[in-house]
Amino acid sequence: MDKNIGLYICTGCSIGESIDVEKLSNIAKNALRVPVVKSHFALCGKEGVELINNDIKNEGVNTVVIAACSPRIKYEEFDFPGCIVERAPLRELAVWMQDNKENAQLAAEDYVKMHVIKAQKGDLPEPYMMETVKTILVIGGGIAGMTAALQAADAGYQVFLVEKEPQLGGFANKLYKVVPTATGEYSEPLIVDSDISNTIKAVEGHPNIKVYKSAKVEKTDGQPGAYDVTISANGAEEVVKIGTIVLAAGWRPYDATKLEHLGYGVSKDVVTNIELEEIAKNNSGKIIRPSDGKEAKKVAFIQCAGQRDPNHLPYCSAMCCVTSLKQAKYVTQNKDATAMILYKDIRTPGRLEYYYKAAQNDPGVMMTKGEVTGVTKAENGNLYVEMENSLLGEKIKIEADLVVLATGIVPATVDDPILNLQYRQGPGLPDLELFDGFADSNFICFQYETRRTGVYAAGCVRQPMNMSEAQEDATGAALKAIQAAEHVAKGIAVHPRAWDMTYPDPFMQRCTACKRCTEECPFGAIDEDEKGTPFYKPGRCRRCATCMGACPERIVSFKDYHVDMIGSMMKNVSVPADDDKPRIIVLACENDAYPAIDTAALKQTKLDPSVRFIQLRCLGSTNLVWIADALSRGVDGMLLLGCKFGENYQCHFAKGSELANYRLGKVQETLGRLQLEAERVQMVQLAIDEYDNIPKIIGDFVERVKEIGPNPFKGF
Template identity: 55%
Template sequence: MEKIGVYICSSCDIGERLNLDDLAQAANQYNPAVCKTLPFLCGKEAVETIKGDISSEGLDSVVICACSPRVNYDVFDFDGVAVERVSLREGVVWSRPAPAEGEWDNEYVSFEDELMNLAKDYIRMGVVKMQKYAPPEPYKPEEELCETILVMGGGVTGLTAALEAAKAGKEVVLVEKESELGGYVAKMKKMLQPTPPFTDLQEPITGKLISEVKANSNIKVYTGTTVTKISGAPGFYNVELSNGQTERIGTIVVATGFKPYDASKLEEPYGFGKYPNVITNFMFEEMAAKGEITRPSDGQPAKSVVFIQCAGQRDENHLPYCSSFCCLASLKHARYLREQDADARAYIIYKDMRTMGIYENFYKSLQDDPGVFLTKGEIASISEGSDGALVVEVKNTLIGEDLSIDADLVVLATGIEPTTKDDPIVPLEYRQGPGFPELELFYGYADSNYICFPYETRRTGIYTAGCVHQPMIAGTAMDDAAGAVLKAIQCLEAIKVGRAVHPRTWDYAYPEFYFKRCTQCKRCTEECPFGALDDDEAGTPKPNPTRCRRCGTCFGACPERIISFKDFSIDMVGSMIKAWEMPEPEYGQFRILAFVCENDALPALDMAAMYKQKIPVEIRFIPVRCLGSVNVAWIKDALSTGTDGVLLMGCRYGENYQCHFIKGSELANRRMENVGETLQQLALESERVQLVQVAIDEYFKIPKILQDFVATIKELGENPFKGF
């Protein structure tokens, strides 16, 4: 950037704690076109002053030295002019309260002087960043964008997704592997009422949905067909079908549903496969839909039925999770039984009764039925008498007594698994292979950042809905379908203008490669969490920008530093680090660099500042897209120029990962081996570089984490490279 304007706020405690003239002098070292100190930069008068300078001085960018970049972002939006935010309020004065008497132990320099050094370093870093900044250019593919949405699966979820997409004006291709549309819900006798008061049953809605789909000219339907190959990228997919057809597709909604858990694994202790009158909830539904509820052994009416919840569920030996719908299904089945025969009795034995949301009303309606007995309990045994009748022994019940129930029929709530379990049902022609990469946490369900991005898979442009996404009932699956379609359309809209999708939805930059220096090491293609990179026969990366989410993981992985973003580059961050004013050695002025994830660690730091928690004045924070984007070159540059220590603050990884980019913190941790090699080359202690995991709500832990790291560095002593 050629013409930079620097604006320093004097309000919100900044003017009271910092010498504003010294701050301006630090900025003027870089000869900005404008440098002004103003009160209340976020106020109307100051904003108009900045706008006036942009117009009169032809400013390319402005550096706002005031509050956190996470606030007032709409105020400091100047119609295409690049803006860098230097956090003097949260990042300096609010998070570094004056020490109590005796807390500051440096005899050479005062705390106030070190606070000023911190603020001036931040301003220098902000100005240097803008000097290295280039305006992002949206990705504009040569091919024409396709906006057709592929829906895989013709059950209640897929039918709803197809209709919602068509209502939004999109062309839809619906592919169902069975010869008829409708899926499991079409085979049900009744479904739960999806509208208030949520106490009744109704006819399956699939008949109505099928009629609407067939009547909609925007929807092309293939039945008895599967998807055999998906190549390309969002907006430009080529999808091959088993019937020989090829379709051009923009985005994909996977609604292929579930498969029942294999009940043959449940002979002990439940007797499935051993006793003919022990069946599953799916078998019971099928029986009820066909007519009478009877004993399979002899066809006699079932007068006493025991429903056993969580049969093989919430069990580490089978399904470790709750399948969500089973309690409601058993309550529904009890109603079937009672409607068929007023003298019949239903016994529901549960670990916990889970009726999601307002369907508690349905549960209450069954509680009022005197022919339905419900109790928490554990199944001790199931045995069979000479006439095929079953005896169910139950212990640890709510009533405090063990029970022995004579039953004509035992129904096991066996739960479900996603169709993607052990089956790459989405046959992607990606360098990283077909299907979705699995994480243990999701047990085969299409994974994403479960809290923040519930529909996204790790393949951009491909969204999941219904029971392939997570266990749910039919009404919830229909809502889920609408949500997934909206995300699929949002993806198309983002591609149109050349920006990223979730979570960096404002980002127009994309990774650019200088292939002349590429060594074909394949680290970028292997580490990309989203499969955005293919490669040719030689191993040279082949970028697919519309698959990319701009996390920068490839950028951090590259040892040759040939990958860059216009607004985020190796040179930019390296120059920011070198912009510090490094103190002379032997004066106890430690300098520590912390790379912080913009998604969790940065907001947690801001919250710590809001509560006036004490952050060590020795640390300079640089926000990054993700810890996966941290290149070892930055750590080496920092240490070789005298930085005493480097801390990486990222999201949680592993089983309960919280990384917005799935594996960023985990990859950064793996790269610590490379950092160790760097430290050995520099003859520095391994403790000088550490990685910590910080959740967004753990702001109260941050001061101690940082203070402990500073204490470790001080014990090691100053970096011997300081002063050279």
């Protein structure tokens, strides 16, 4: 594309009062060879937009550089279809964050140079188009899977539903009664019939849903919009074309045989909460002791049985407390019976708190907090539940004729990949290391999203939840699956860069098959052929450019984002000859760090004038050559600001900032070759709401660079 660049400088929002616009214009015309340079007091207003549109129409401008406010705002006003549009944030970074006009002018000149060069180096994005389908595969025929299937089918999409059991319904089929979903206070803890049979009828009778029962997914090949999924059912195999996938495979109870200290397997009268549902359902609501067939009159419920326990399940299963409250009602339907709930804590979020309060007022229900240490046999054939540190005393024994263990939820994906993906990085979804088996669904930023593009987790494969929550979860996952199918059909990315039409375009002639890109891609977007040469599946790509940062040969690029582009921006940052004035380049992630910087600017926060910011898609895209080139040119220090990584606060691209941190561990060697101190390069994790920390982070780093001294390459 032959570029005709137009630079448009806004003089509003204090920009014209703080910088010399004429000097800035002359630099653009003479040093940068920009043919069209104009200014306006309000570029985002009607007249300003018309000014740019007239130049596009009459002057042939096809590359627009807006030197005004942050690229995170006014993006609708500055949308010029068919043109490259680049934004230089003079207001925030050159005016609001500088303490005087001299510093504001120098910063403005740098930011205009950088963003004009970025526009010069970029190209107009083109969508990645391929032949796609918009069908949706739902794996799992429980309440979550059926809800997802119905939501997608009602929206007009063809759905294929795969269930491993001979019938739909999942664990809901085993329930005697359920907790009512109506809001408001309860006069007593109610139990109602499940309507699971109606949901099953709706699914099996829907014209847009094809159901496979006693079935499993044997293989999932391809990419979003063009998956080839092999389904085996009733001894036959069928390959179906799939656009996107909802994984709602459900859960299984924790293995109670591991809880021998609680009496399971030692006495027949120690059962799990799921087994109690079967007892109640098979006996029309009566709670019968397995050992002798007599009706239980004193039933002890042990909460968190093997849960919130580092030796078993470290997490809370979310549904057990309300399940025990419901099952206590089964017991107290016999007015002579007593239900005893022994808990670490009672957790009934939202409107379920009313259900808890109603159970507290039931005279047949006794609740006490404590730590259950064991279950032993009593001489009369009953059981003793032993507790410590309870509300009833330091050490007590409670006699019961039946003990119920709230064993909790284990996702069905544990030890079973289910999807059987034909991906280099493995057949299953990456899961959370701390909570083995639950899909890594980026719970903070993009719920339902997994690290396999086009695959959305719903229900208890994503996190523990009750039936009502699973239905809501399934609706969200179905909507995201629909959105992804639509985006892939248009050749654009899914979240978080849901507008992005670019895709990686590697120059494979220089590829050394080092495998760094295939290993580091957080989303499994790169496979390898039989010779070990990587090849891309762009439909899987989230456009984070982690592969670009990983590649030592620098062969991966995007139309509007590549190694040479960012490197050229850095090389054109002014480096003061005065040793007392350092120059610091800050690489900031567009998802957390840059918005935090914007917020700090909005608060008129002043920063050290030595700093220049460059926005990156993700710190995972950081190529170490940028650091070497910038420091060899005389830049005194580089600071990388990225998302907090780890499972308690997740990077938007899952592993981006973590990979950048890993790579920086290798920068010591690079700096050693340049005979520079490793402390000149640092990385700091920054959450989007930690904007108040930015002055200290920047200030401390600048002071440390001053202590180290000026870069010896300065002036060369």
